[in-house]
Amino acid sequence: MYTPASDRYEKMKYLRCGKSGILLPRISLGLWHNFGSVDRFENMVEMVHTAFDAGITHFDLANNYGPVYGSAEENFGRILERDMRPFRDEMIISTKAGYDMWPGPYGDHGSRKYLIASLDQSLKRMGLDYVDIFYHHRPDPETPLEETMEALSDIVRSGKALYAGISNYNSEDTRKAAEILRANHTPLLLNQVNYNMLDRWTEEDGLQDTCEEVGAGMICFSPLAQGVLTDRYLKGIPEDSRAKRNFFLHESSLTPELLDKVSRLNDIAAGRGQTLAEMSLAWILRRDRVTSVLIGASRPEQILTNVKFLSNLEFTDDELAEIDSILA
Numbered sequence: 001m002y003t004p005a006s007d008r009y010e011k012m013k014y015l016r017c018g019k020s021g022i023l024l025p026r027i028s029l030g031l032w033h034n035f036g037s038v039d040r041f042e043n044m045v046e047m048v049h050t051a052f053d054a055g056i057t058h059f060d061l062a063n064n065y066g067p068v069y070g071s072a073e074e075n076f077g078r079i080l081e082r083d084m085r086p087f088r089d090e091m092i093i094s095t096k097a098g099y100d101m102w103p104g105p106y107g108d109h110g111s112r113k114y115l116i117a118s119l120d121q122s123l124k125r126m127g128l129d130y131v132d133i134f135y136h137h138r139p140d141p142e143t144p145l146e147e148t149m150e151a152l153s154d155i156v157r158s159g160k161a162l163y164a165g166i167s168n169y170n171s172e173d174t175r176k177a178a179e180i181l182r183a184n185h186t187p188l189l190l191n192q193v194n195y196n197m198l199d200r201w202t203e204e205d206g207l208q209d210t211c212e213e214v215g216a217g218m219i220c221f222s223p224l225a226q227g228v229l230t231d232r233y234l235k236g237i238p239e240d241s242r243a244k245r246n247f248f249l250h251e252s253s254l255t256p257e258l259l260d261k262v263s264r265l266n267d268i269a270a271g272r273g274q275t276l277a278e279m280s281l282a283w284i285l286r287r288d289r290v291t292s293v294l295i296g297a298s299r300p301e302q303i304l305t306n307v308k309f310l311s312n313l314e315f316t317d318d319e320l321a322e323i324d325s326i327l328a
């Protein structure tokens with residue numbers, strides 16, 4: 001029987017998500033990798049317990065996380081059933097639809113048909129009556145935005161999701177989506193986007209300002225650039241790493257030039273008394289514009305190390321300038 005750490009809420013910091021009533025932990029756990037049917041179930045259980053013990057209340061999924069598609073949701077459902085069900089009301093569970101999920105014209109993109117059917121399937125796989133957040137996973141230029149947003153709004157109205165989210169939407173599309181949702185009396189809770197020291201498109205696009213203006217939060221995925229912004233690859237490419245095991249991170253992208261930059265960032269982190277993973281997360285949250293960083297992990301120890309960053313989110317101007325000059 002699992003008993004969560006009694007001090008879990010003292011350990012974590014929470015921030016209001018946009019102008020909503022929801023507080024998100026500054027660090028959330030995503031189940032994109034390492035929760036599929038090919039992975040070890042006991043390790044998944046330990047990771048979810050470790051996260052929850054640390055005060056991480058938010059768990060992020062999508063219909064097609066695995067492999068195989070759907071298996072991360074199934075495994076998360078098994079973990080809930082095993083010993084986490086009593087804590088359901090202490091959790092924010094999200095899922096998404098927007099990428100390819102099933103064959104034929106109705107298992108991809110942004111139609112009302114796809115979103116509603118997909119959420120029904122996700123709820124079955126997880127054994128849930130509702131998710132807390134349901135996202136449209138990526139913009140679909142072929143489907144009228146009104147159709148996609150009205151589907152999200154109706155899903156919230158049906159009670160199958162409590163809040164609506166969008167993911168990978170740029171500033172312009174976020175503004176439009178928020179407007180349509182507002183007209184349907186459904187606030188946009190948050191946008192889930194890629195943002196880290198190596199990938200700053202949200203700053204250049206003005207998305208951070210837009211989220212603030214429309215009253216939405218922002219949660220950043222791949223904050224460690226899938227492990228590149230840690231010490232994982234500084235002494236070669238480990239056999240059990242994502243770069244060796246998964247085609248989403250190619251070994252060929254780990255060039256000597258990139259690794260030299262990462263090594264110099266690692267020195268700055270050491271000077272701050274942090275690991276590079278901690279500094280990479282702190283850099284994103286150094287201002288309160290980002291609600292939460294959405295990490296992945298392959299083992300519980302990574303989660304334990306990563307939450308330590310919360311004790312130092314301050315950067316000197318010199319540190320920020322040095323980081324920028326390394327990555328210029």
Ligand SMILES: NC(=O)c1ccc[n+]([C@@H]2O[C@H](COP(=O)([O-])OP(=O)(O)OC[C@H]3O[C@@H](n4cnc5c(N)ncnc54)[C@H](OP(=O)(O)O)[C@@H]3O)[C@@H](O)[C@H]2O)c1
Pocket residue numbers: 029030031032033060061137167168192193220221222223224225226227228230231232240241242243277294295296297298299302303305306
């Ligand atoms: N909305 C979207 O389109 C979208 C897209 C991508 C991701 N996401 C969400 O964001 C979540 C996180 O994405 P991500 O997994 O790419 O995030 P990430 O945090 O950038 O990368 C996680 C990986 O970094 C390595 N790592 C983590 N902590 C470490 C540490 N302390 N030291 C060394 N290595 C460490 C591990 O890789 P190893 O396997 O090598 O140990 C881990 O699997 C996903 O699960 C998903 O929920 C959403």
